[in-house]
Amino acid sequence: MNRNLPDPRLHPDWLRPHSIEWYAQLGRLAGQFAYPWHSTLEEPNGETLFAAEIEQVVRDKNVLDIGCGHGAFTRSWSPLVKQITGLDVTCDFIHSGIPPYPANVRFVTANTKAGLPFERGEFDVAYTRRGPTSAYLDVKRVVKEGGMILGLHPGDKLSTELSEWFPGLFEPLPSGTPVLENLLQRLEQGGLGHAELRKVSSIEYLHEPLDVIRMSCFGQTPLLFEWVTSLCLSEVTQIFERKATNKGLPITFDRYYVKVTV
Template identity: 85%
Template sequence: MNRNLPDPRLHRDWLRPHSIEWYGQLGRLAGQFAYPWNSTLEEPNGETLFASEIEQVVRDKNVLDIGCGHGAFTMSWGPLVKQITGLDVTSDFIHSGNPSCPANVRFVTSNTKAGLPFEREEFDVAYNRRGPTSAYLDVKRVVKEGGMILGLHPGDKLSVELSEWFPGLFEPLPPGTPVLENLLQGLEQGGLGHAELRNVSSIEYLHEPLDVIRMRCFGQTTNKGLPITFDRYYVKVTV
């Protein structure tokens, strides 16, 4: 008996998650990069540890946020920093972040694969929170000597259980550590091979079954929605 669930990647409207097209669609749909599923993260976890480390180094500094999304995380540092610039490739995210900007917060739309659109040594601190790893090829140039570069990226074992529990709906994770290897390669090519790197694993609890679907279909849509058959029996009798 085949117990696999249907593979959503086979749908004609499926976009590869985190592709330029996928980010563009998400920007048009929601105007922000925010996870639609409900979950709870155990402490400590990489997200809270990363935020704590940023807090220690950005006070009164000129800061770059690489892959800022709609800018909520960027703007949260406004009261601490001298100036902060949020960079993202998706213009609809940037438009969402701009209207409520404090004076010391700005947003720039650019693709990091073309390099960072900033002057040499423009920033004291740069951080990359789940943003494009291609930025590591150029980020050293725009950070002052003695400045700090911080990064946080999904690990190779992210949600590893889901492909075992829901085969077909979630594809198996690739063998080895391809995410880590790509990250290390980018750091090395960007002159940052001496970077410290550690893995932080914790537990995320999805709150209800629908959150599994919300996670898998994050950022996906069709023109009118998912088409399913609507069927009724209509009865009419003359007595």
């Protein structure tokens, strides 16, 4: 096992992923929440199943997208919905969703930890796609009785192979199921303890060695990315070639899917 790969977390530019500062930096640098690595997902997977479920429930509805990022997924539902609102904490993401966009699409900047800035029963459907779990504490209030709440979240075993194959570049995953436990706690605290929650796992194939580094440095500065690349691309390439199949480097693509009727 290789133990000499550089640890990106030791670089002075490193920001903790999914922190407020990290999202703000990603908004400034990219203007959108989009993965920079190239990969192929096996079917079925949590993302496609989630999109298919949303398609079934949003037609002619007033919909809330929590943690919408730059709003591409939000806007994609405009032909089906009556109205859709995208909410995100990062203003640079929201600014990328400025007009022109359909008249039935709007965007709001807010932090879900302070509650959702909407009226009671304002929406028929609310969903979060890899968005903040803090939304579950208040989302029941803003969805009408009989309405639907859907969620899709990274699972506890997501990309579990990477810390074994590329130690240093990736931290080992914590033991147990802390993501699942947090989800269950949030749902219970938000009065949604009756939610259906299931795990959906498939395989993601990274296309080239540089995608490993792109994943490790997602949301970090170009300087940090270049530093890591200069130090270990050759070694990452050797490991990649040993572990890859003809489809690419296979890693676990793990999602938790939440579905609940108010």
